[in-house]
Amino acid sequence: MKRTSFNQIEDFLECESFIHWAQELNGRENIFWEQWMECNPDKIELIEDAKALVKGIPFEPREIPSEQIASALFQLNSRIDRRSDRNKMRKRRAWVIAAAIALILGATSWTWVSELLNTVEYITDYGEWQTIELPDGSLVSLNAHSELKFIKKWEDGEPRQVWLEGEAFFDVVKMLDVGTAFKVITPDLDVEVLGTSFNVHSRGEQTKVYLQEGKVKLDLGDHITYMDPGDVVSYSARKEKIVDRRRTDAESLNPSAWTQGVINMKGAYAFDIFEKLEEIYGVEIRVKNEEIYTREYSVQLPMKKLEIVVPILERSMKVKITRKDQMLLLE
Amino acid sequence: MSITFHSDQLLWNAFKAGNRDALSNLFKTYYPILYRYGQKIHNNHHEVEENIQEFFLYLYERRARLTTPDSIKSYLLKSFRRRLLNHLEQSRSHRKRMAQYADQLVDIQFSVDEIMVRQEVSDHIRHIFVDMLNALPKRQREVIYLRYYDQLTIAEVAQVLSISYQGAVNTAYKAIKALRTNETLSQISAFI
Numbered sequence: 236m237k238r239t240s241f242n243q244i245e246d247f248l249e250c251e252s253f254i255h256w257a258q259e260l261n262g263r264e265n266i267f268w269e270q271w272m273e274c275n276p277d278k279i280e281l282i283e284d285a286k287a288l289v290k291g292i293p294f295e296p297r298e299i300p301s302e303q304i305a306s307a308l309f310q311l312n313s314r315i316d317r318r319s320d321r322n323k324m325r326k327r328r329a330w331v332i333a334a335a336i337a338l339i340l341g342a343t344s345w346t347w348v349s350e351l352l353n354t355v356e357y358i359t360d361y362g363e364w365q366t367i368e369l370p371d372g373s374l375v376s377l378n379a380h381s382e383l384k385f386i387k388k389w390e391d392g393e394p395r396q397v398w399l400e401g402e403a404f405f406d407v408v409k410m411l412d413v414g415t416a417f418k419v420i421t422p423d424l425d426v427e428v429l430g431t432s433f434n435v436h437s438r439g440e441q442t443k444v445y446l447q448e449g450k451v452k453l454d455l456g457d458h459i460t461y462m463d464p465g466d467v468v469s470y471s472a473r474k475e476k477i478v479d480r481r482r483t484d485a486e487s488l489n490p491s492a493w494t495q496g497v498i499n500m501k502g503a504y505a506f507d508i509f510e511k512l513e514e515i516y517g518v519e520i521r522v523k524n525e526e527i528y529t530r531e532y533s534v535q536l537p538m539k540k541l542e543i544v545v546p547i548l549e550r551s552m553k554v555k556i557t558r559k560d561q562m563l564l565l566e
Numbered sequence: 567m568s569i570t571f572h573s574d575q576l577l578w579n580a581f582k583a584g585n586r587d588a589l590s591n592l593f594k595t596y597y598p599i600l601y602r603y604g605q606k607i608h609n610n611h612h613e614v615e616e617n618i619q620e621f622f623l624y625l626y627e628r629r630a631r632l633t634t635p636d637s638i639k640s641y642l643l644k645s646f647r648r649r650l651l652n653h654l655e656q657s658r659s660h661r662k663r664m665a666q667y668a669d670q671l672v673d674i675q676f677s678v679d680e681i682m683v684r685q686e687v688s689d690h691i692r693h694i695f696v697d698m699l700n701a702l703p704k705r706q707r708e709v710i711y712l713r714y715y716d717q718l719t720i721a722e723v724a725q726v727l728s729i730s731y732q733g734a735v736n737t738a739y740k741a742i743k744a745l746r747t748n749e750t751l752s753q754i755s756a757f758i
Contacts, residue, residue, distance in 0.1 A: 244735060244739055245732075245735055248720065248735065283746075284739065284742060284743055284746065287742045287745075287746055288738060288739060288742050291713065291714040292681075292699075292710065292714045292715075293681065293682035294676075294680055294681065294682065294714055294715040295679075295680055295681065295682045295683075296602060296680070296715055296716075297602060297680065299597070299598040299601055299602065303601075304593075304594055304597050304598065307593075307597060307615065307618065307619070308590060308593050308594060308597070310619060311589075311593060311619055311622050311623065312586070312590075314619065314623060315586075315589075315623065315626060318623075473620075473623065506652065517631070519633065521728070522728055523728070523730075524728070524729075525727065525728040525729070529655075
């Protein structure tokens with residue numbers, strides 16, 4: 236069925252018969268469209284434009300050599316393998332400790348040992364936060380969509396270790412005893428401290444450590460670096476390098492502000508605000524007009540359920556937000 | 567290489583389930599498109615390459631949480647574009663960032679050897695045509711690139727650029743109109 240009226244360019248573009256004709260496929264359509272043009276001389280200009288729009292421009296895309304694709308794929312695969320090896324290594328490490336303690340105590344006390352070695356696991360969902368007290372009294376604020384693991388009971392003199400994926404703020408109790416270092420292990424790096432407060436953000440790409448107070452040592456596998464209060468270091472194990480190192484001066488940029496129960500972003504790009512919200516709530520944010528990405532906003536959002544946050548976001552960014560399951564559409 | 571919608575979706579599901587063959591297949595299919603687009607946006611082979619690598623690693627690691635897009639092609643182009651622009655944005659000075667939206671960093675240029683050769687057309691005329699293309703506004707050039715160079719549908723172009731369908735039609739239309747109403751029309755009619 237052909238439409239009866241063609242008034243604007245889209246009317247043509249949505250008509251299959253027209254597209255066939257414009258592509259010069261020489262079908263039965265030809266007669267129809269030639270007649271149509273004769274009957275509608277006022278629309279010849281429009282139909283010629285529509286035809287050009289369908290036919291387009293004859294580009295000849297550059298060939299990408301197959302060797303280039305193969306070598307890029309090889310690189311990707313080896314990076315994925317290297318990364319999963321590293322993760323396996325982390326898991327093995329916990330078993331090595333377990334095995335070592337088991338050896339010391341002897342096989343008879345296995346039941347007791349296994350209970351002792353039980354790891355505790357805290358997992359927060361999107362839009363969920365939790366404060367956890369570690370066996371030594373240190374406090375951890377676990378951000379949304381994060382995972383923290385540690386062994387239930389910590390021995391004096393043993394290094395205190397936790398495994399983190401996601402983001403957490405640590406307020407570590409100082410131990411006078413030398414050797415009772417505190418370690419946060421992430422897929423990228425190990426953070427080692429002796430009593431201090433710091434934020435570790437380890438998601439996807441890289442791990443970002445922010446030191447609020449005290450002194451920490453970063454173990455990057457092949458080398459070590461020290462941080463001073465106010466330092467923010469981002470490290471990517473995949474790239475095997477520190478990707479960013481800076482000092483925060485403004486309070487607004489404080490990466491641990493979320494522990495105060497607010498997401499506080501001053502003069503931030505909308506793009507960054509969206510990334511943060513996507514990370515915390517597991518939503519996908521779509522915008523009607525992409526120009527908004529590079530606009531700056533100052534928002535202060537309570538870390539509450541999404542239903543509460545959305546209206547506040549609407550007001551502070553002066554946008555309209557429609558929510559559809561896990562998608563937010565901004566207009 | 568074109569895959570039907572149905573098997574495209576199967577491929578995506580297999581990829582989401584962690585199938586490494588599906589990852590390889592996806593990579594081989596879309597690498598050329600992403601690489602070419604990346605080079606048009608940022609003329610630095612190493613950085614484009616690195617961004618593709620990181621992009622796929624990111625997709626692979628987040629695979630379980632990814633949604634199933636209507637069009638894999640436009641989904642990948644869109645996310646990769648956003649990622650690359652974000653990367654470029656970070657290397658710009660603060661003042662430059664203030665002066666320009668990241669979107670305006672996309673300044674696609676066409677070259678004569680990318681226009682299909684037709685015997686009846688002289689080199690001189692091909693040059694005139696390419697100059698006309700490159701004189702179009704940035705946004706129009708990007709739409710032209712996605713629509714005719716990468717062969718995306720108008721709906722897919724709209725998706726990649728996060729604009730409405732109507733907006734994509736209008737932009738493409740303006741570009742074509744500008745090319746067609748140029749006074750050298752008779753000479754370039756071989757192209758358009």
